[in-house]
Amino acid sequence: MSMLSRVASNIYWLGRYLERAENTARIINVNTNLLLDLPKYIKLGWQPLLEITSTSDSFKAMYTEVNELNVSYFLMAEPNNPSSILSSLMAARENARTIREIIPREVWEQINSLYLVAKEQLSQPKNNRHRYDNLNKIIQSNQAITGTLAGSMTHDEGYDFLRMGRNIERADMTTRIIDVRTATLLPNVDQDIAPFETIQWMSVLKSLTGYQMYRRQMRLRINRKDVLSFLLLDEKFPRALKHTLKQVEYCLSDLPNSEQITHELSQLYEELAHAQLKTLKQESLHEFIDDLQLGIHSVHDALSRQYF
Numbered sequence: 001m002s003m004l005s006r007v008a009s010n011i012y013w014l015g016r017y018l019e020r021a022e023n024t025a026r027i028i029n030v031n032t033n034l035l036l037d038l039p040k041y042i043k044l045g046w047q048p049l050l051e052i053t054s055t056s057d058s059f060k061a062m063y064t065e066v067n068e069l070n071v072s073y074f075l076m077a078e079p080n081n082p083s084s085i086l087s088s089l090m091a092a093r094e095n096a097r098t099i100r101e102i103i104p105r106e107v108w109e110q111i112n113s114l115y116l117v118a119k120e121q122l123s124q125p126k127n128n129r130h131r132y133d134n135l136n137k138i139i140q141s142n143q144a145i146t147g148t149l150a151g152s153m154t155h156d157e158g159y160d161f162l163r164m165g166r167n168i169e170r171a172d173m174t175t176r177i178i179d180v181r182t183a184t185l186l187p188n189v190d191q192d193i194a195p196f197e198t199i200q201w202m203s204v205l206k207s208l209t210g211y212q213m214y215r216r217q218m219r220l221r222i223n224r225k226d227v228l229s230f231l232l233l234d235e236k237f238p239r240a241l242k243h244t245l246k247q248v249e250y251c252l253s254d255l256p257n258s259e260q261i262t263h264e265l266s267q268l269y270e271e272l273a274h275a276q277l278k279t280l281k282q283e284s285l286h287e288f289i290d291d292l293q294l295g296i297h298s299v300h301d302a303l304s305r306q307y308f
Helices: 007-038 046-052 056-062 070-076 087-100 105-122 131-152 157-184 195-206 211-218 224-233 241-252 259-271 284-308
Strands: none
Touching: 007 046, 007 070, 007 087, 007 131, 007 157, 007 195, 007 284, 046 056, 046 070, 046 131, 056 070, 056 224, 070 087, 070 131, 087 105, 087 195, 105 131, 131 157, 157 195, 157 224, 157 284, 195 211, 195 224, 211 224, 224 241, 241 259, 241 284, 259 284
16 A cells, blocks of 8 residues: 555545534534423433544543533534544544645635634634534535545545545444334333324434435334344445445555454454344344444454554
8 A cells, every 4th residue: 555554544534524514513503403392391412413423531521411511512613522523623623734745726725615604603702603514514514524535535545545434434324323222212111192203203214314305215104123234234224234344444455464354344344234223122233232332343453553
C-alpha cells in the first residue's frame, strides 16, 4: 500500500466523525418527534439517547438531571463530550485539515464551513428554539459533503478508507439503536399501550432513515420481526448492518494484506446467517446484538493493526 498509515487513519476517522455527527443529529430529532407522538403517561425521556451514544457516565459527571435541555445540549455542543456533534465536527475538521492535499478543495471548504456554522448555532446555551432546523442543516450539509466526495474524489485507496470509516460507524450505530430502542423505549408493552408499539418501530426506522425504504421493500405492516430483518439483513439498504459490512468487504478487495479483516467479517456474516429473528426474545436479542458489536469492534481493531 503506497499510502502512509497516518494519512489512511485520518481519512478513515474523517469518515467516522462525519457519520457520527449526522447520526447524533438524526436521533435527537427523531426522539423529539417521538415524544410528541406518544401519550404523556408513557415516560420515555432522553436517557435512551445517552445509552445509544454510550455517554451516560460522562453525562452524570457533569449534569444532575436527565431532561431534554441538558441531554440535547450535551449531545449537540458540550465541549467536554467527545461524542457531541460539535466535538465530532471539530475532529472531522482537524482530520480534513491534515489531509487537504488528498481530498478535493471544495470538501475541505464544506467541512470547515459546516463546523463554523454548527459552532455558532449549536453552542447557544440550551437554546432549543431552532433546534430541529439546525440539526436538519447538519444532516443535509453532511450528505452534501458525502455527495461531493463521491462525485469529485478519485476512487482510490484513500476513498476506500473513507468509505470503510463511514460504514463501520454506521454498523456500530445501527446495532446500538436496535439494542437500546428495543429494550427501553416501551419496555412493558401491555394492552393499554400496545397500539403505540408501531410508533416505537417507526422511530427505530426513522432513526436510521429507513422508514420509507422499509415500506417499499417489505410492503408489510410494521412489526418487530420484519424491522429487525430489514435493519440487520438487507443487503441494499445503506444503513442495514449486512450492507455496511459488504461495503467494508468491497473496499478491502482493493487493499493488500486484508485476510485477517476479511476473516473477522466472515465471523459476523456467520452470526447473521444463523440468527433466528422470528423467535429472539428481548434478552436473547440483547446478547445477539452484543456479540455483533464485539465483532464490529474486532473488524475496526484488525483494520487499525493492519493499516494504521
